[in-house]
Amino acid sequence: MEKLSLKKKEKEIPEDISLGIFLKKSREERHIELDEVVEATRIRRHNLEAIENDEWSKLPSQVFIKGFLKSYAEFLGLDKETVIHHYLRTSSFEKTTPEALKKIRLQSGRPYLIIIIPVLVLVLIVALIYLNKRNISITDKVFQYLGTQSPGEKMEGIAEKEDNKEQDEREKEILLLEDEVVVEAVNKTTLKSKPIDDTIVLEDSTIPMKREEEKKPLLPRLILTANVKSRTWIAISIDDTSVKEYLFQPGQTPRWTAEKGFNILVGNAAGIEFSLNGKEVGNLGDQGQVVRIKLPEG
Numbered sequence: 001m002e003k004l005s006l007k008k009k010e011k012e013i014p015e016d017i018s019l020g021i022f023l024k025k026s027r028e029e030r031h032i033e034l035d036e037v038v039e040a041t042r043i044r045r046h047n048l049e050a051i052e053n054d055e056w057s058k059l060p061s062q063v064f065i066k067g068f069l070k071s072y073a074e075f076l077g078l079d080k081e082t083v084i085h086h087y088l089r090t091s092s093f094e095k096t097t098p099e100a101l102k103k104i105r106l107q108s109g110r111p112y113l114i115i116i117i118p119v120l121v122l123v124l125i126v127a128l129i130y131l132n133k134r135n136i137s138i139t140d141k142v143f144q145y146l147g148t149q150s151p152g153e154k155m156e157g158i159a160e161k162e163d164n165k166e167q168d169e170r171e172k173e174i175l176l177l178e179d180e181v182v183v184e185a186v187n188k189t190t191l192k193s194k195p196i197d198d199t200i201v202l203e204d205s206t207i208p209m210k211r212e213e214e215k216k217p218l219l220p221r222l223i224l225t226a227n228v229k230s231r232t233w234i235a236i237s238i239d240d241t242s243v244k245e246y247l248f249q250p251g252q253t254p255r256w257t258a259e260k261g262f263n264i265l266v267g268n269a270a271g272i273e274f275s276l277n278g279k280e281v282g283n284l285g286d287q288g289q290v291v292r293i294k295l296p297e298g
C-alpha cells in the first residue's frame with residue numbers, strides 16, 4: 001500500500017516541467033510571496049531563487065539541497081519524499097556541484113604555481129624597469145655574465161675591424177705613394193746632376209711626373225675623427241657609397257677618410273663629438289636626439 005501511495009504522490013509532479021518550475025508554480029498558485037517563504041523556512045532568498053530557476057550549480061552541496069527541498073515542500077504542503085525523489089531522478093551530482101567547489105578542485109593540483117608565477121612576473125617587471133633606466137641591454141648583460149660577446153657585438157666588432165683594416169690599407173697605400181714620389185724626385189735630381197746622355201735623363205724624368213699626376217687624386221682630402229662619450233649608434237656614408245652602421249661604446253675614437261664628404265645619421269646626438277681635419281664640428285644636439293649631418297657642411 002505504501003508503494004502505491006508513493007507512486008500516486010510522484011505523479012503529482014508532471015514529467016514535462018522541471019522541479020524548480022513546479023515549486024514556483026505551486027507557490028504562485030497559493031499566492032505566497034517569496035519573502036514569506038524566506039521568513040518561514042529560514043532559507044536565504046538567493047537559494048530559493050536558484051531552486052525555482054533550476055540553477056543547482058549555484059547552491060551548496062547536495063546535502064544542503066535536500067534540506068532546502070524538504071523545508072520548501074513542507075511549507076507548500078507538498079510531499080517532501082516525492083520532491084526529493086524527483087530531484088534525485090532528474091538531477092546529477094555534477095550539475096549540483098557548486099562552482100566555487102569546482103574551481104577549488106581545479107586549482108588544488110597546482111597551489112604552488114598560483115604563488116610562484118605572480119612573484120616571478122613581478123621580479124621580471126622590476127628587472128626590466130631597472131635595466132631600462134640604466135640604459136642596459138638585457139642581451140648584452142646575459143652574454144657579459146656568461147663571459148662571451150653577444151652576436152650583435154661580434155658582428156659590430158667584425159665590421160669595425162674590417163673597416164679599420166680597409167682604412168689601414170688605404171693609408172699604407174697613400175704613404176707608399178708619397179714615398180715613391182719622393183724617391184722619384186730624388187732620382188730625378190740625381191740623374192740630372194750626372195753626366196749621362198740627355199735622352200736617358202728625359203726618359204727617367206718624365207716617369208715620376210706621370211705617376212705623381214696619376215696618384216695625386218688618391219690622397220685623402222678629408223679626415224673625420226670622433227670621440228664617443230656615451231653609447232651611440234651611427235650610420236655613415238662616405239663619398240656617397242653604401243651606408244655602414246656602428247654601435248660605439250664610451251671611450252672609443254673611430255676615424256674615417258674621404259675625398260668628397262660624409263653623410264651621417266646619429267642616434268644619440270649628445271653621445272659623440274666629431275672633428276673634421278682637426279677642427280671640432282660642434283654640438284650636435286641633446287641626449288637621445290636623432291640627427292642627420294653632412295660634412296663638410298654645404
